Amino acid sequence: MHKYAQVIINFATTTEIDKIFTYKIETHLIGKVQLGHRVKVPFGRYNALQTGYVIGLQEEMEAVDYRLKAIAEMIETEPVLSLMQLDMAEFIVNYYGTSFAAAIDVILPPGLSQKPFEQGADYEDYIALTEDTGKVHNYISQNAHKKTFARQRYLLEYLLVHHKVLQKELENLPETSKSSLKTLIQNELVVKLKEEKTLIKDAINYTAFKSLNEEQFKAKQSILSMLTKKQYDTILLQGVTGSGKTEVFLYAIKEVIEMGGSAIVLVPEIALTKQTLERFQERFGNQVALTHSRMTPKERQKLYIKAKRGEISVIIGPRSAVFMPFENLKLIVVDEEHESTYKSENMPKYHAIDIAQMRMKRENGVVLLASATPSIETYYNCLSSIYQKVELNHRIGNAVLPEVITVDMRLELKRGNNGVISQQLFEAISTTLREGKQVMLLINRRGHSSFINCRSCGHVIKCKHCDVSMTYHLSSRTLECHYCGKKQPVPEKCPACNSKYIRFFGSGTEKVEEYLTEHFESYGIGRMDLDTTTGKTGHHKILEAFSLRKINLLIGTQMIAKGHDFKEVALVGIISADLSLYMQDFRSNERTFQLITQAMGRAGRSDTKGQVIIQTYNPEHIVLERIKYNNGELFYKEELKNRELMGYPPFANVFTVLISGKSEHEVIDAAHALTQYYRHYSQRGRGVFRIVGPSPAVISKVADEYRWRIIILSEERDRLLIFGKYCLQKFNTIQTRESIKIQWDINPLSMM
Ligand code: ADP
Ligand code: ZN
Ligand code: ZN
Numbered sequence: 001m002h003k004y005a006q007v008i009i010n011f012a013t014t015t016e017i018d019k020i021f022t023y024k025i026e027t028h029l030i031g032k033v034q035l036g037h038r039v040k041v042p043f044g045r046y047n048a049l050q051t052g053y054v055i056g057l058q059e060e061m062e063a064v065d066y067r068l069k070a071i072a073e074m075i076e077t078e079p080v081l082s083l084m085q086l087d088m089a090e091f092i093v094n095y096y097g098t099s100f101a102a103a104i105d106v107i108l109p110p111g112l113s114q115k116p117f118e119q120g121a122d123y124e125d126y127i128a129l130t131e132d133t134g135k136v137h138n139y140i141s142q143n144a145h146k147k148t149f150a151r152q153r154y155l156l157e158y159l160l161v162h163h164k165v166l167q168k169e170l171e172n173l174p175e176t177s178k179s180s181l182k183t184l185i186q187n188e189l190v191v192k193l194k195e196e197k198t199l200i201k202d203a204i205n206y207t208a209f210k211s212l213n214e215e216q217f218k219a220k221q222s223i224l225s226m227l228t229k230k231q232y233d234t235i236l237l238q239g240v241t242g243s244g245k246t247e248v249f250l251y252a253i254k255e256v257i258e259m260g261g262s263a264i265v266l267v268p269e270i271a272l273t274k275q276t277l278e279r280f281q282e283r284f285g286n287q288v289a290l291t292h293s294r295m296t297p298k299e300r301q302k303l304y305i306k307a308k309r310g311e312i313s314v315i316i317g318p319r320s321a322v323f324m325p326f327e328n329l330k331l332i333v334v335d336e337e338h339e340s341t342y343k344s345e346n347m348p349k350y351h352a353i354d355i356a357q358m359r360m361k362r363e364n365g366v367v368l369l370a371s372a373t374p375s376i377e378t379y380y381n382c383l384s385s386i387y388q389k390v391e392l393n394h395r396i397g398n399a400v401l402p403e404v405i406t407v408d409m410r411l412e413l414k415r416g417n418n419g420v421i422s423q424q425l426f427e428a429i430s431t432t433l434r435e436g437k438q439v440m441l442l443i444n445r446r447g448h449s450s451f452i453n454c455r456s457c458g459h460v461i462k463c464k465h466c467d468v469s470m471t472y473h474l475s476s477r478t479l480e481c482h483y484c485g486k487k488q489p490v491p492e493k494c495p496a497c498n499s500k501y502i503r504f505f506g507s508g509t510e511k512v513e514e515y516l517t518e519h520f521e522s523y524g525i526g527r528m529d530l531d532t533t534t535g536k537t538g539h540h541k542i543l544e545a546f547s548l549r550k551i552n553l554l555i556g557t558q559m560i561a562k563g564h565d566f567k568e569v570a571l572v573g574i575i576s577a578d579l580s581l582y583m584q585d586f587r588s589n590e591r592t593f594q595l596i597t598q599a600m601g602r603a604g605r606s607d608t609k610g611q612v613i614i615q616t617y618n619p620e621h622i623v624l625e626r627i628k629y630n631n632g633e634l635f636y637k638e639e640l641k642n643r644e645l646m647g648y649p650p651f652a653n654v655f656t657v658l659i660s661g662k663s664e665h666e667v668i669d670a671a672h673a674l675t676q677y678y679r680h681y682s683q684r685g686r687g688v689f690r691i692v693g694p695s696p697a698v699i700s701k702v703a704d705e706y707r708w709r710i711i712i713l714s715e716e717r718d719r720l721l722i723f724g725k726y727c728l729q730k731f732n733t734i735q736t737r738e739s740i741k742i743q744w745d746i747n748p749l750s751m752m
Contacts, residue, residue, distance in 0.1 A: 006056030036079030098348035111297025202285025239392030241601025261330030268339035291317035319352035337369035402610030437570035447471035449504035456499035528556035655724035671708035
C-alpha cells in the first residue's frame with residue numbers, strides 16, 4: 001500500500017524552480033489516492049490549503065521525516081490526469097525545461113476551479129408515466145369535464161403511447177405547458193428520471209468522399225500502409241497549393257475511425273475556414289468537433305470530456321488541441337505545418353509537432369505533416385530519412401500553377417509613378433475585374449502609412465514607449481504603435497524642428513484600399529486585417545462576401561494568403577515583397593518564400609490560368625528568383641547550405657535569453673554580467689556552445705522596456721537546454737535584480 005505521495009503544487013506555474021513535495025497518506029486515504037489525483041495539501045508556514053497533483057507514489061521511505069505533512073483531502077474521486085497525460089507532462093518538463101505545474105496547466109482544460117471536475121457522462125431528464133396505468137385512466141375520466149384539463153390530457157395520452165420521453169422534448173410540444181407537467185408530477189402520475197445521455201454517433205458518409213486522382217491515390221495508399229503498420233512514423237505530405245492534400249488526409253482519418261481509433265487535426269488558427277469545417281462534417285458528422293481560442297472554458301471542458309469518453313473521434317483545432325485526451329489516438333495531422341503559430345509563446349513554449357511526435361511514439365501512431373512549403377527543419381528531416389515524404393505535384397483537375405511576374409518598383413519610380421500600385425498591376429487588376437474574375441492583394445502591413453517623417457529635418461515620428469515608428473490609421477485618424485498599442489494624434493508640426501511639412505511614407509492595407517476604391521469601387525472592395533476582423537465573425541463575414549462575389553477585390557495582410565479555396569481568383573498581387581525580406585532574422589528568406597508561395601496558391605484554382613504580380617525594389621533577390629521560376633527544391637537546398645554555413649537550425653539548436661527592464665543601463669549591465677556567466681561555464685563545455693551577444697534586440701524597446709538578448713547555439717539540444725538554464729539560475733541566485741526581467745526559450749521561431 002502506498003503511504004507517501006509526491007505532489008506538485010499548483011501555483012508554481014510561473015516560477016521555474018518547482019519542487020516536488022512528499023506528503024503522508026493517512027489511513028483513511030490509503031488505497032484511494034492514485035497517480036494523477038488532484039488533492040488539497042497544507043503548505044507553507046501557516047499550512048494554508050493548496051491544490052496539488054499526485055505525480056508519484058511510494059510504499060515506504062528510508063528515513064521517515066516526522067515533520068511530514070499529510071494530504072488533507074482528494075478533490076475528485078477519479079484522477080484528473082491519466083498516465084498518458086502524466087507522461088506528456090514529464091516530456092514537457094524535460095524537453096522544454098519548464099515546471100511540472102506549468103506543464104500540467106497546459107494539458108488540462110482551462111478554468112478548472114477548486115470544485116471537483118466531473119468527467120462522467122452527461123445526464124438528461126426524462127419523464128415517464130407511472131407503472132399504474134389504471135390510475136392514469138381514472139385521473140383522465142375524473143377530470144375530463146374540466147376546461148383547463150386539455151393540456152394535461154394531451155401529455156398523458158402522449159405518454160401512454162411513448163411511455164418515456166425527454167423532458168425537453170415534452171416541454172416543446174405545442175399543446176402542453178410546463179405547469180401542466182408540474183401538476184402531473186405533483187399528483188404522481190408521471191415521474192422524473194435522470195438518465196445517461198445516449199449518444200448516437202453518425203456513420204461515416206462514404207458518398208461524400210471524392211474519388212481521388214492517380215497522384216492522390218498513390219499518396220493515400222502510402223499513408224494508409226504506414227497507418228496499418230501500427231508503428232510510429234512522421235510523414236510529410238508535400239503538395240503544391242490546390243493539389244488536394246486535405247482530401248488525402250480525410251481518407252487517412254476515415255481509415256483511423258474504421259480501425260476504432262481517433263485523430264487530431266491541427267490547423268493554424270486563422271486559416272480554418274467554414275469551408276474546411278464543412279468538408280469534415282459532411283464526412284464524419286457528429287464524430288468531429290472543433291475547438292478554438294474563442295470558446296469559453298466551460299465549452300472547452302465539455303469537449304475535453306467528450307474526447308476522453310470517446311464520444312467524438314476527430315477534433316480540429318489550434319496547437320493546444322494536440323493535448324486532447326483521446327484514449328485511442330492513432331493519427332495527428334498538422335496542416336500547414338510550417339506555420340509559426342504551432343509554437344507557443346508562453347511557458348511552456350512547446351511546439352505542437354514535438355508533442356504530436358511524442359504522443360504518437362507512445363501510441364504507435366502516425367504524425368502527418370501537410371504543407372506546400374514545409375519548414376526547413378521538416379524538409380531537412382525528410383532528406384535525412386527521419387521523416388517519410390509523400391508528394392503531390394499537380395493541381396486538381398485542369399488547374400495549373402499561375403504565371404509569375406515581378407515588377408521592378410525602382411523603374412516605376414523613374415517613370416514618375418510614386419504610388420503604391422505599379423502600372424502593370426493596375427492594368428492587370430482592371431482587366432481581371434472586367435473579365436468577371438476576382439483579385440486578391442497581399443500587403444503585409446496594416447494601417448495606412450507606416451512612417452511619418454518631416455520633410456525639412458527628416459525626423460521620423462516614433463512611439464514614445466517603443467523603438468518603432470508610428471503607423472497612421474486612416475479610419476481613426478490617429479497614429480498607432482503596433483507594438484504597445486498606444487495611440488496619439490497626428491502632430492501638426494514636426495516635434496523636432498516645427499516645420500509644417502510632414503509627409504506620410506510607406507503603405508499599409510488602408511492606403512491600398514483608399515487608392516483602389518477611387519478606381520474600382522463598383523466591383524466591391526473588401527479589406528481583411530487585424531482591424532477589420534475583430535469579434536467572433538469578423539473573418540467569416542468578409543470571406544463570405546468574397547465567396548458570394550459581393551466583394552471582388554480583397555486586400556489583406558497574410559491572413560488572406562492562407563488556405564482559402566476561391567475558384568474565381570485569377571490574379572494575386574503582392575504589393576511589396578520586400579517588407580519581410582529584410583527582417584533581421586535568419587528565417588526571413590524562408591518566411592518570405594512561404595508567404596509568397598502561399599499567396600500565389602490562391603490564384604488560378606480552376607480552369608483559367610492564374611497570374612501573380614510581385615512588386616519589389618529588389619527583383620534579383622534569390623527568393624524571388626526561385627519563386628518566379630518555380631524552383632522550390634533549389635530554394636530549399638540553397639537555404640540549407642546557408643544555414644549549415646552559418647551554423648543555424650536545423651544544424652544547431654538555439655537558446656535565446658531576453659533581458660528587459662525600464663532602465664537602459666541596468667539592462668545593458670545585466671546582459672553583460674549574464675554573458676560572463678555563459679562564457680565562464682562554456683569553457684568547461686569544450687566548444688560545444690557558441691555564444692552570440694549580448695546585443696540590443698531587433699526591437700530594442702517595447703512599452704518603455706529596453707530589450708537586450710544573448711543567443712547560445714549548440715548541436716546538442718539536451719546539453720544546451722541544461723546549460724542555458726544552469727547559468728541563468730546561477731546568475732539569478734547570486735545577482736537577483738528586481739528591476740530586470742529575464743525570459744528564455746529553446747528553439748524559438750522568431751528572433752524579435
Ligand atoms: P490543398 O489542401 O492541397 O490546398 P484541397 O484538398 O483543398 O487542396 O483541394 C483543392 C480543391 O480541389 C478543393 O475544392 C477540393 O474539394 C477539390 N478536390 C480535391 N481533390 C479532388 C478530387 N479528387 N476530385 C475533385 N475535386 C477535388
Ligand atoms: Zn522636422
Ligand atoms: Zn509603442
